Amino acid sequence: MKVFHCPARHGYAVETSPFISQRVACAAAQFYGLTGCGTLLVLEETEVGLSLVRSTQWSDGLFDVSWSESNEHVLVTGGGDGSLQLWDTANHSGPLRVAKEHTQEVYSVDWSQTRGENLIVSGSWDQSVKVWDPTLSCSLATLRGHEGVVYSTIWSPHIPGCFASASGDGTLRVWDLKAGACRLAIAAHQAEILSCDWCKYDQNVVATGSVDCSVCVWDLRNVRQPVNQLRGHTYAIRRLKFSPFRPSVLASCSYDFTVRFWDYNQKQCPLLDTLEHHSEFVCGLDFSLHVPNKVVDCSWDETLKIYTPACLSAPTENHGFDTRTT
Template sequence: FRSSFLKCLGKQQMDPARHGYAVEVSPFIPNRVACAASQYYGIAGCGTLLVLDETETGVALVRSWEWSDGLFDVAWSEANEHVLVAGGGDGSLQLWDTNNHSAPLRVAKEHTQEVYAVDWSQTRGENLIVSGSWDQTAKVWDPALSRSLTTLRGHEGVIYSTIWSPHIPGCFASASGDGTLRVWDVKSAVCRLAIPAHKAEILSCDWCKYDQNIVVTGSVDCTVCVWDLRNIRQPVNQMLGHAYAIRRVKFSPFSKTVLASCSYDFTVRFWDLSRNQPLLDTVEHHSEFVCGLDFNLHIPNQVIHKNRCSDNTVGFFFYATS
């Protein structure tokens, strides 16, 4: 397994001091990505939400919007190719439409601190949004953001990641600064499982697309841990290699055992759980923190990730792996 090619397809010029936080490939349009960014690492200033297309000549801007506070995460609707939701530093969720040039369709502000995670449900028979906040709560919303349907409490630290199960309706996982990975049942509004997964903050989690019992976590302790929810005494895999905190972890949509991680050590790493030596490849192309990462759902093994470049641009790098 090695990267078969590596190229920057383009850089989108942004306002000075914008820092990329999240990137997600459209579930409908193979060459389209949404990107959330903030000024000054989200400490102060505004945010930018961008929608971009990969073209034969580079990356083309489809739409961009400015927000009054930093933007930390973004998710596409699973029902409408034009709609996406973003989470902001002002405690808001905004619903955006690529056909609307100016303002969000709706803004919901129930969280009392930064919204650091948003995700749109993927299972059939439901259409829900989940958000995770620095106020230590997760909220579940209807797709119009008219109001939150339930508020879930239990974490004792910042919630950095909330991810719907791709298998089980009304079930999502959350990762927190309290070092725990939790699994929630929305219908009963309870935490079904709390795993003391790391002795440090957990910044990201993701579900295996092929096994409802497998979840991966990435932590400030520089480890990637894979958990079997049927036996949580210890991780089934623990991957070492990153030198600094792991910002995002993602399972491949095309392989049961392949996943990727990105880190504040400027690298992206690919892993295969089926191997005795799971590290497949390390991409050292970036010159800043790598915060956003996603697999393309339409093109096998194509990955896009996002960092803040030193020339005040945000670069979008596409890698095809084999």
């Protein structure tokens, strides 16, 4: 395990670079995001640990980060002042552009992955979702329908112009950008939903993580009940991610200080492992897109950690997993 300490900065989100296997970005906030400034950290993994490539300050807390899918130097963050910031790791003078249309905290940003598409989606405490072009000149669309804070927005890795959002109103919504409409609304939990993610291998599978301590895996073709409900966390689930290397494996992190790994195809014992290596809320989580089973997370305990969990170290064929990469 490799650890990076960021004194007086509490981690909210991490994302590995889609271009550079050793690079990771972290969005962090001062004073637990309640007040103070934010910091964007860009780190490089070395043989001996993690080194700082760039540290940039913002006037308010930063709550999410996403790398460009077309430029290895560019990323976007979402801030507590309602703005999105576009950064270039090679430009140290400040953000390339700032867009402020949301009226409350931006809690989620995501860069589209489908071929021929280059868009950003943001979700906010103002209950709206906005879609942007990569210059952040102005939003291309504002989509409303949620009746609570929008905590999570994630593009489909399969279907252009399609993304999912999760909200404090307990619903998961699937949106069609071309139509400018919500195509599907699922009452996924009877509590706030803080995170959602799309399976990298199946366009019909989406997972949600909730304040009710459960992860629900949904087949969008039949949403009367989840494919599986994963229980084990003892506090709210802050973020979840599907593995890019194993179709039925996903990870979740929680306010219970743990990171858990699951195989949702295993109906009886889906929990693969529980890691307790943080001393505060674990808020950020991602899988490497380049190195099988490598994971990065960040916590309010002022640390970011990169590791390979033992439960995923076994050969994939032993578990019947597909070993394709994205």
